[in-house]
Amino acid sequence: MEARRETPLGGTEGPHAAPGVWAIVQRWWRWAQEHWLLPVLALAALVRFYDLTAAAIWGDEGSSLLLSQYSLPNIWVHAAHDVHPPLYFMLLHGWIELFGDGIFSIRLLSALPGIATVWLGVWLMDLLATRRAALLTGFLLALLPTAVRYSQEVRMYSLLGLWLIGATIALIYWVRHPRHTRYLVAYTLLMVVAFYTHYFTALCVLCHWLYLGFIRVQPGYRLRHIQRPGWWLANVAIVLLYLPWVPNFIDLIQHMDQLKANGDVGWETPVTLGSLPSMLWSFLMQDDGETLPSLMFIAMPLAMLAIAGVALAHDRSVFRGSVLLVIYTALPLLLVFGVSFISPVFIERYLTAFALGLPMIVALAIDRLYSGFKVLALTVLVLFVGVELVGLKNNATVDTKDQISVMVDYVNRHFVTGDRIVTSDMLWYLSYVYYNRADAKPLLYTPPLATGASSRPNAYGFGTLVTQDIYLDNLGGLPKGSGRVWLIGTVDVPDEFAPLPAGWQRIDETHAGGANARLFVLH
Structure with missing residues (x-):
């Protein structure tokens, strides 16, 4: 009897197997192992390009287009009187010069950063955890409804996510290799362009400082990065590079009453205790969830709290990546929620860049649960994806004849x-x-x-x-x-x-x- 030998795929090859077929399968298997990110990015592109032009341009998008029609010096002047910094409008100005102002073209400037951010999210998780967690992150980030929505609008929110996740990656590289100043240079540049994109970048700065403070005082091996001169110099450089805009920001704050008179700020309704779970439902389902049964309504924050606890509890690494992800996601949300009791600014699109951390935390928890609780891990995955699919459906419910x-x-x-x-x-x-x-x-x-x-x-x-x-x-x-x-x-x-x-x-x-x-x- 002829021996049967095991194949790389775990099967066996007998005397009658077709070598040509197995060779093709094995080549595809090796290709999938080497290029596993491509299907994830293809999925991210698919959901972002689907119905990209279906919804009509609305008021905020129209304001982006009007501002981008000015020359670059005038964009600087008029953005100083607007509620956002000038970088996105300058990029949109150049983009329209190159590719025109068709609705597909102008929304493409948001879709492409949205897709790239999925790749950066995978990269970040690959640095912090396992390849399986990275793959899960890519899959869940690709489907995140709030990220998809703002990858389809002529606004700066998708671009902000790209800068902030990129800066966080640079931070992790520097924490691991503190003598390599090129990582701090990359961090500085990314944070500067983020500040010129949206004022809520300041929340990300707080997250990064808090993370470095935590790993400095953590039990066991303490990392002293927060005390390094390079870190302080990088932050000084960020401030110096942002100084040209600071007078405009101060002027804007001084004229806040005029912005309120126009209805450009202050239009958000006052927050309540229910606003926090509503925001989480909005991120994941594009619905505030207020029509849901009470138990289901509060289940979302409780579930996310438990998932974050799993991610944190099983982190035995020196660099405590799970702590960084939880801080990055939770601190801006809770801080803006608290501030909104004084002055309402609890607005979904302003926080979308930080909501990108939600699928990362879920992916991390699923990866760590899978070793000992496979059924529970798969249940969490199925439920989270199910909620995201509902949100994607809500994103896509656009009647093109009623615009x-x-x-x-x-x-x-x-x-x-x-x-x-x-x-x-x-x-x-x-x-x-x-x-x-x-x-x-x-x-x-x-x-x-x-x-x-x-x-x-x-x-x-x-x-x-x-x-x-x-x-x-x-x-x-x-x-x-x-x-x-x-x-x-x-x-x-x-x-x-x-x-x-x-x-x-x-x-x-x-x-x-x-x-x-x-x-x-x-x-």
Whole structure:
């Protein structure tokens, strides 16, 4: 009898096996072992490119596009009056110069960093734990609904996640190799660009300092990195490189009342104790969870607390990577939640970069549970993925026929030379101008307040993006032109333009995406 030999895949090869088939299988197996990250990145790309152009440009995205139309020096000036630093808008300016302002192109600038961040998350976990934990991290990060959502918006949140995870990787390399200053140089540069992208980068700085403080005082082998001159010099360098922007930030803080008057800040509703679990549900399911049964509603924070406990309890490493991940994820969330009892800033998109730590902690816990509690580990994995899939479905529930773009297209097709277009609200205006193809500049209706004061935006927030000639204080002051006016307002809110001038007759109306367009003839 001929002997049967074991194959690298664990099977056996008999005399009648087809060597050519086995050779192909073995080659594919070796390729998968060497290139296991590619399917993860393909999944990340798939969910981010799916329906990338389905949702219409909304107000915040429209503000990004308006700001990016300025020259780079003027972007610096106007961003100083906006609620975000200038780097993203400068990058968007250059991106549009190269690739145009089509909706796929402009959202691609967010999708690509989102995909790259999945790769960085895998890299980070590969440094902190096992290859299995890294693979799980990539899979769960690829599906994270809040990361997918903000990889599909013309805003800076996806880019911020890229910078912060990259900086955290550089920090870990430096902790492991403190004599290699190149890691601190990389850390410094990444933190600087993060600060020029979003002010909440300061929360990441706190996380990194707290982590270094922890490993300095941990029982056993204590790491003194927080005392090293290189660390202090790196932070001084960050401050020095950010100094050109600091006067603008101080000026913005001093004019916070004007931002609140415009509604650019202070619009968030006050937080309650339920806001914290709601935020976690929003990260994972794109729903605040408030309609869920009470026990299920509070199960999320309790489950995440238990999962974090597992990740921390089984960490026997010198560098305590699980501590870094828990601090990175929990500290910003809890700190902003606490601050929001004074001034509400508990906003999902501002914290999405830190929510990237949630799937990493889950992956770490599953990896450590798997050795002794396989069924429990797989149960956690299935439940977490199930919640993420619900969130992805919520992300994708976009009715392409019920978008403001549909309404604007209707106006474009029925526009007659000489028609006037008036919007009732700044957010409608910001969306409308992107889709406007008519030969008329949309106007923004700003009637005097009941006190007689002007309702025009001031020079801060969205008000810095537009010129004074777009404001219309009195409908009766419109030049007659063709004798027709399109009023763009909110569906079921007919009094936004009331009272209309005498003799106006409505002859057409359409609505989509929560906005309506009414066409009036002036007699």
